Amino acid sequence: MHKAAYIIQNNSNLQCVLCPHNCIIKSGKVGICGVRRNSGNEIVTDVYNKISAMHNDPIEKKPLYHFFPGKNILSVGSIGCNLKCKFCQNWEISQTSCNEYNYLKSITVSDIIAEAKNDPNNAGIAYTYNEPTVWLEFMFDIAKEAKQSNLKNVMVTNGFINKEPLAELLTIIDAFSVDLKAFKESFYKAQTFSSLKPVKQAITTIAKSEKFIEITNLIIPGLNDKTQDFTELIKWIKNECGINTVLHISRFFPNYKMNISPTPEKTLLNFYNIAKNELNYVYLGNTNSKVGHDTFCPNCGRKVIKRMRYDTIVDGLDNAGNCLNCNFNILPPENYS
Ligand code: SF4
Structure with a gap:
């Protein structure tokens, strides 16, 4: 059993405040998501590991x-x-x-x-x-x-x-x-x-x-x-x-x-x-x-990434994610190199 995060005490109840449902979870019950459970004295996650x-x-x-x-x-x-x-x-x-x-x-x-x-x-x-x-x-x-x-x-x-x-x-x-x-x-x-x-x-x-x-x-x-x-x-x-x-x-x-x-x-x-x-x-x-x-350069219109279902060919960008034709930045460099 692994203790769940984002649990608060709400009067005499334990409340999960991880998502906007903010479930109050009674002993032996689970929250709306089905995997965060009140084990008796604390809320545990059933799916750690x-x-x-x-x-x-x-x-x-x-x-x-x-x-x-x-x-x-x-x-x-x-x-x-x-x-x-x-x-x-x-x-x-x-x-x-x-x-x-x-x-x-x-x-x-x-x-x-x-x-x-x-x-x-x-x-x-x-x-x-x-x-x-x-x-x-x-x-x-x-x-x-x-x-x-x-x-x-x-x-x-x-x-x-x-x-x-x-x-x-x-x-x-x-x-x-x-x-x-x-x-x-x-x-x-x-x-x-x-x-x-x-x-x-x-x-x-x-x-x-x-x-x-x-x-x-x-x-x-x-x-x-x-x-x-x-x-x-x-x-x-x-x-x-x-x-x-x-x-x-x-x-x-x-x-x-x-x-x-x-x-x-x-x-x-x-x-x-x-x-x-x-x-x-x-x-x-x-x-x-x-x-x-496919991905086209919004500045010059060159096709820079070709996709055929999940086959992807990147052949129109430099190492910094810029269009090879006009140098317009298409991919942030940290997403690419
Ligand atoms: S749905 Fe799950 S994650 Fe969201 S508040 Fe309820 S118990 Fe927490």
Whole structure:
């Protein structure tokens, strides 16, 4: 058993203040995420040293397109989530608990670091597959060791986290891939059992820090595909995070409790064009469309990174991440060399 972080005493109760649910957890019970438990006199995490999956993935799968393009990243996940998205693609590991899930594997920090170092093309470690916020203690211990070993730390997250733990993560995580699932509170409430406001706050905080962020927006037909809402979302990203923020517009496929048809290609292309009018770097995900995969220099238009699914060729940038044609900076040097 490992003591959980971000626990406070609230009158006679123990309260977890890791994410905005701020669960009061009674003896013998778990929080909404299913993995933080009141053992009788303290809150423990059930998933320290426990993983559900570990794979060496192309970093583009996270998705991160402007952070060490073409590299692999050792991707580690556990179980549990603080959201209840009806469309979750990883619901078998996110919507479960240690009592229900029989495939957890015990592993040490040093095992994970050794595995990451095994691949000469590895950039670091990604905390992903399920929401890493709910296993923050183990993620943090791995990340500290990774940093010591000159490995990069990547967090793939829903952004539903309180300010203090996010501030702590900003000391150790190098790049964040954050889902911005919609731009309406009503969507977050009904479809994810959470709220939009803290996610926007987290995105703004990361974008204004020295750390790197890419944002993903999954478009679900009939639920978050109104042109006006999408346009507001794009303008907000531009104002809060800047014109160079990388945005992935992702195609929905039915999963878990949501049996809706996939996002029409026409909608994706329309949204791609709307976003490209405001932001320099927009990509399409989960689609074989002809556009939305390669990186073009926003200054001269030269194609600088080619992508064919997860094969990536960087042939238009110098060692500092500048366009070979016009010297415009495309990748921050610390994301590349
Ligand atoms: S991390 Fe889990 S237990 Fe803690 S507040 Fe969030 S949902 Fe509740």
